[in-house]
Amino acid sequence: MKLFNNLNDHTKFHAGIRGDMMMASDSKKTLNYAQAWDYTAVIAAHIQSSGIKKGDRVAILAKNSVDNLCVFLACARIGAVVVGLNYRLAPAEVEFIASNADVQMLFFDKEFDSLRGDYLRATTCICMDSDEAAPQLENWLLSPATLTEVEINGDDILFQMYTSGTTGLPKGVLVNHYNVLANAYQAPMTTGKGSRVGERSLVIAPTFHAVGLVGSLLGVIYGGSMIIHSDYDPVGMIETISKENISVVAVIPVMLQFSLAMVPNIKDYDFSELHTINYGASPISESLLKECMAAFGCDFVQGYGQTESTMALTFLTAEDHKKALAGRPDLLRSCGRAVFGTDIKIVGNEGQDLPLGEIGEIVAKGPQIMQGYWKNPEATAKTVVDGWLHTGDAGRMDEEGYIYIQDRLKDMIISGGENIYPAEIENLLMSHDHIQDVAVIGVPDQKWGEIPLAVLVAGGQPELSAEELTEFCRGKLAGYKIPRKVEYIAALPRNPTGKVLKKDIRVMMEEKYPPIA
The missing domain is CATH 2.30.38.10 (Luciferase; Domain 3)
Known part of the structure; x- marks a missing residue:
């Protein structure tokens, strides 16, 4: 047998030698590694008794929880492929993904019952938190069932995660056990911030996205202890990091911004155990980085990747962040170097x-x-x-x-034959004190074909005119790159991993900037 052939080898190993150590805890349930290993065996046996075989698809439509994680680990034990469903999608979108994936069983939270269309309702459904919409997980597990062990290899598919569909219909990305284990080894080798046994991490990102799911699996693989939040709460995040002695947390920069704004007395909290904040989805500004370093007193690491790369392709390490503040601010615009x-x-x-x-x-x-x-x-x-x-x-x-x-290549603006990359403009505008958030898109123009439009969030600051913005950019950007038009909105639409949904912004601006006939 190959060393650490699959995810299950890790959970079994930790259950055997450190069974009494906490694996995961949420507001309702806490399990140590031995309890989690036994619990996932019971869930796995019942999934099998429902007719699910190795390679069949099992969907999860639920917020982060210990039960959510254990259902995933149970599926991994029997070779069932997990399909995480984004509960922020519309019913038709959920239905498309479920039918495309050939889902045969569903675990869901009652609050998302309305997202179950005809396809999902025709499958075996187990409700995680209620007995009103379907058989409740806790009661369902009371009946007798015996687990049949299944041989799992590294090239067996572990989960099927769907892309956001920004360039068409969502596509199901196939990730196997080897992919996850490789990325789990690559991350600490690159960042020098390897997880340690018993180290406490805070899981906030939803597990239907790679950051939340693979981040949780990293905790399991390295024998960590996870505190799981079902939702992002700006104040709750700060309080948990302090009270639960959290060592590492993964966020997006805007979450840090919100938390600092909502907790003015942050200096009164104890972050002595916190050594690393991982962030992604967008760069961090130099001013926000300095503010966060002063507040939390820890290292910062940025990761870049996509669903198709399991999680990480590059990291901007803690050392890189320190270089940035010591005279290399340009590094903060980088996503780092290859893992x-x-x-x-x-x-x-x-x-x-x-x-x-x-x-x-x-x-x-x-x-x-x-x-x-x-x-x-x-x-x-x-x-x-x-x-x-x-x-x-x-x-x-x-x-x-x-x-x-x-x-993104698809977001490139072509103005008068010149290629304009919005991120370059956005990075500059984010350095302005009166701009809290920004997205730049191309809008139709009779003369140039397209011109850049700056969509800004003021965040309580005075709004800038197009003329003031032009003056700010002059000398820092080529003339054709400077946005000549400005629009303000209350907040940029983002997906759960923090990426700006520019397709939604384009829809918002269509009426004011219609196609040229």
């Missing part, structure tokens, strides 16, 4: 390697790259070419290997 065991390069439109400094598509090769898209060989062939994952992100690499994301 251990991963090659990254920048390629042009014809797939040719580009010189350092030139902007092209970021492509990556490593053991964490997905196995393909479920029932979509055409999309798989376009996305993974000769083992190289084509990320769809435009970026450049400097001579030290740092990657700078310019934007």
